[in-house]
Amino acid sequence: MIRTRIRSAAAGGAAAAILLFGLSALPAAQLPATPRDALTLVRQALAALEVSPPDVAVATERVIKALFAQDTRGVDMPRVRDAAQALGAEDGTAAAAYLMQALHPAEAEPSGVDRTLLVPVRPRFTATPAAYGLLAAAALLIGAGSLIARE
Secondary structure (H helix, E strand, O other), rough: OOOHHHHHHHEEEEEEEHHHHHHHHHOOOOOOOOEEEHHHHHHHHHHHHHHHOOHHHHHHHHHHHHHHOOOOOOOHHHHHHHHHHHOOOOOOHHHHHHHHHHHOOOOOOOOOHHHHHHOOOOOOOOOHHHHHHHHHHHHHHHHHHHHHHHH
C-alpha cells in the first residue's frame, strides 16, 4: 500500500516536471502595443462589440482612447462620443451602430474606399504551437490526476 502511494506520488511528480518543462519551452506572449490612431481604435472597439458575448469593457477602453487620439482622420468623432455615451448606458447595440456611422463619414472619405473593409471580420480560432502545448499539458494533468485518483 505504501509502495503504490509512492509510485503515485512519483508519477504525479514526473507529470508536474514534464508540465513545467513544457510550459517553460513555450515562447512568452508579448501583447502588441495599443494603436494611437482613432480609426484603428474605433475598429477594435467595434470588433469587441461584434463577438458573442460582446466585450463591453474592451470596447469602452478603445472608445475612450479613440476620443483622446491625436490622429482622427477618417473618423466622425461626434459619433464616437455618442458611442461612448451608449457604452456608458451599457447599450452595446446602439454603440455598435454609432461606431459604424463613425467609420462611414459621408463626404469626408474618397470614393475609392472599399466599404467591405469597414465591417469587422469575426475572429476564428487559430491553432498555434502554444495552443498545442497547452493542450498537451492539459492531457498530462488529466493523466496524472487519473493515476492519483485510481489509487
